[in-house]
Amino acid sequence: MxxxxxxxxxxxxVPGPVISRHLYGHFAEHLGRCVYDGFYVGEDSDLPNEGGIRLDVVEALRALNIPNLRWPGGCFADEYHWMDGIGPKESRPAMVNTHWGNVEENNHFGTHEFMALCELLGAEPYISGNVGSGTVREMSDWVEYLTREGDSPMVRLRKANGREEPWRVRFWGLGNEAWGCGGNMKAEQYAAEARRFGTYCRDHGDNKLYRIAAGANSADYAWTETLMKQLGELGCAYRPASFMQALSFHYYTIPGTWQDKGSATEFGVDDHYRTMAQAARVDELITGHSNVMDCYDPGKNVGLVLDEWGTWWNVEPGTNPGFLYQQNSLRDALVASLHFDVFHRHADRLVMANIAQTVNVLQAMILTDPDSGALVLTPTYHVFEMNKGHQDAASxxxxxxxxxxxxxxxxxxxxxxxxxxxxxxxxxxxxxxxxxxxxxxxxxxxxxxxxxxxxxxxxxxxxxxxxxxxxxxxxxxxxxxxxxxxxxxxxxxxxxxxxxxxxxxxxxx
Missing domain, CATH: 2.60.40.1180 (Golgi alpha-mannosidase II)
Structure with missing residues (x-):
């Protein structure tokens, strides 16, 4: 034929809107082997590392021109207390990761380690703050600790922990999935919390924050409208308030059921087409959220962020079900390439997207073998690499x-x-x-x-x-x-x- x-x-x-490089962003949660045994192997590892950060992973990601990295979650963000992850490692208190595998974490990978990772990657940090179980003061102090220069209580603490100069950290998430694991809030309840937290996340010096509100699950357009109402009035004279610069939503490609999502590598042609149809739905969702935002913000001053996307399959047989480790086939690569075409068409409103997740979790760029230490680049990795010329290009x-x-x-x-x-x-x-x-x-x-x-x-x-x-x-x-x-x-x-x-x-x- x-x-x-x-x-x-x-x-x-006839160039169109610029495709932000941040549409090619990544996500690293304290989940399974993404951070520990993925990005971070510890200073005593036999694998080449710098301060415990695995250098072959860094090298592979630098080849993608990775623009930003979201951390520490995900659901983990709203049970993470950043003060537990600073100071001498031997003095850091351990915690239980109740969301992912119910394992104990020693907090050896914390704020300074994450910022060192971003510097090695040449990527901007995107930090998700704890709204679900944290306090306004806790997040405000974190912003001060990272970004303030001169003298203040948090500056003195940072310097005592070995960092004299502040970092530049623009991107801050005001919680994560507040409708679910981030607090099981109603939209109106979260909107009030976002106003409060966003107000006390201050700009220090010339570090201007880009605050991202935790937005909708998939097609919950009412959640998006509730947040937009908090920012200003309906109509052409819309002037967004200063406590929020963007809002997010999440969408995963799951062709099966939540209980049985299907196998990453054992599937038939019909499964493939169902997967592609579910992936293509991201166009409908971005359009829907954008249409709601356009009613309130026709000038497109507020950004839309898809900070969790990708395929979600059943975990590989024999692995911890709470670690979300899955293989990555040519089918996953086509899901990624399809998403990027959609992202490029929406470059006037969509300002950031973060695939879930970078190493060893869900639709990963990189898989590391826990026994041999081997590093494998996935088909999805290659789509990111082949497409990197679109970053900051005119559509x-x-x-x-x-x-x-x-x-x-x-x-x-x-x-x-x-x-x-x-x-x-x-x-x-x-x-x-x-x-x-x-x-x-x-x-x-x-x-x-x-x-x-x-x-x-x-x-x-x-x-x-x-x-x-x-x-x-x-x-x-x-x-x-x-x-x-x-x-x-x-x-x-x-x-x-x-x-x-x-x-x-x-x-x-």
Whole structure:
């Protein structure tokens, strides 16, 4: 059967909203082996480390131009008391992680270790404060400890713990999932708490805080409206209050039930399509929350943040169910590539997104073997790397005169080809995904307002959607040169094999 042909028009000389690099953000919670045995192995480890931070993990993430890292949670954030994680390690009190595995934590990875990790990564810290079980003073003191210079009680404490100069920490989360593990609050109750906590999280010196309110679960648009009402009045004269600069929401791709989410590696074609349909729903959700925000904030002064997203499968057999360790196949990579195309289309409102999570948890970039110490880059990692040229680039609108090929999945339409494009510094990056499990597609790109010379085309695919990387086969799914990109009189023709992700990098001529 001949591949379906998909015409697409891109006006290279009409740049759209800038795609914030923070849409490629990450998330590290005290959960399973993400922090301990992932990022942090301790100074006595045989693995190369700096202050206990595992250096091969750092090196791999630096190759992604990782823009920010969210910490310490997640649900863990609202039971974490930061004072327990500073000072000499031997003096730090232990705690029980009641959310994830009911294990005891020694607090050896705390504020100073996290900030050292961010400095090694070249990433901005995004700290989630404790609203659920903490106090306003506790979070206010944390902001002061990290960001204030000169002299004050918290400054003196920081200096006593070995850090003379303040850090720059812009991003602060006002709790996490306040509708659930962050306090089981009603929207109105949390909105009042967010006003209070946000008020006392102060700007110190030239460190201007970007306060992110804990927003909705999936399609809870009423929660978003409640928060927007707290910030200002309905209409064009909307001037946001100073205690909150953005609000978040969370959405996970779970094609099964909450009790049986499905296997990361053992699935059929129907499972694949259900997964893609659930992933594609993120477009509907971002649109819905954005529409609510537009009613109150037509000038788009308030940011929307999707600070937890990704696939969620059953844990791998034989692992702690509270550690959320799952494998990562080519199917996960296509979920990621589809999400990024959606994010790029919403760059005018969506200012940050954080995949859950970076190492050894859920849809991870990196898996580390606890026995051999081997490090494995997942298929999802490679999507981030192939797409990094979109960071801080101007989005380019993609018009589709004939629409996109689609199939029906449980009564909903799934478009099986996805693409997005951007330009920056004379370079164009076009990302294309074929979500179809068995049929190829040819995308005919009509490039207007400029000409391009192909610099590099790469493809991420495998013979089977279930293919994944392991210590024994670390490059079973890895980028390879893609030769099936050809010049046409109007632009480029890109061949997309079944279940593949392709990027085309080109220079404007």
């Amino acid at each position: 001949s591949p379906v042909t998909v015409p697409a028009i891109i006006n290279l000389d 380019l609108r993609v018009d589709l005169p004939d629409g996109l090929p689609a199939r029906q999945v449980d009564g909903t339409e799934l478009r099986t080809v996805s693409l997005s494009a951007s330009r920056k510094n004379g370079q164009v990056l076009i990302s294309l995904s074929n979500l179809d499990a068995g049929e190829a597609a040819d995308v005919e790109l009509d490039l207007r307002g400029g000409a391009v010379a192909i610099a590099r085309a790469r493809i991420l695919t495998a013979g089977d959607l279930r293919t994944h990387n392991t210590p024994d086969a670390p490059e079973a799914v890895a980028p390879r040169p893609h030769e099936q990109v050809t010049a046409t009189p109007s632009g480029l023709r890109v061949h997309l094999p079944a279940h593949s992700f392709v990027t085309v990098e080109a220079s404007l001529t």
